[in-house]
Amino acid sequence: MKWETLEEEPCSLSRTVAVVGDRWTLLILRDCFLRVRRFEAFQSSLQITRHLLSERLKKLVRFGILRRVPYSEAPKRYEYILTQKGLDLYPVIMAMVHWGDTHMGDERGRPLLHEHKSCGKQFDPVMVCSECGETLHAKQVHVHAGPGRRGADAA
Structure with a gap:
């Protein structure tokens, strides 16, 4: 498996990693969810080179995770907004x-706390079964080959 061809693999994780699988892209996405939208704000937050930031933003736009929206005409500048695919x-x-x-973590505790707007409570994210609503744990899941898999064995 080669990094350049991950997006063509018959594996959903490989295809996802091809798009969001490097540290800078993940940190850009974190900032997007923290409402950062402008190039200079990303650069200030991440202390990343302009070239590297530009490349990662272009890739996220190319894959439809972000969209560029102009906010200034002179000079032309853009905000980067999460699409539904990004959300x-x-x-x-x-x-x-x-x-x-x-x-x-360390003894200082969590750097950010997340509050659910509907109920006003701080929460931990959990993964649940879409069919029965029970919390999912790795040892409780069986994997089977799907129609998009080459060959008969599941990984």
């Missing part, structure tokens, strides 16, 4: 945040 990455980002809070 659908929220559970992925939240799962990683929760893992970091649980396994990479």
Whole structure:
């Protein structure tokens, strides 16, 4: 498997990693969910080179995760807004945040707390079965080959 061809693999994780699988892209997405929208704000937040930031933003736009919206005509400048495809990455980002809070924290505690606007409570993200609503755990899931898989064996 080569990095350049991951998006062509018959594996949903490989295809996803091809788009969002590097540290800068994940941190850009984090900032997007924290309402950062402008190039200079991303650069200030991340302390990333202009070239690298530009490349990652172009890739996210190319894959339809972000869209560029002009906010200034002279000079021409853009905001980067999450599309529905980008918003659908929220559970992925939240799962990683929760893992970091649980396994990479220190005595100071969580750097950010998340509050559900509807009920006003702080929460931890959980993954549940779309059919029965029960919390999912790795040891409770069986994987079977799907119609998009080459060959008969599931990974």
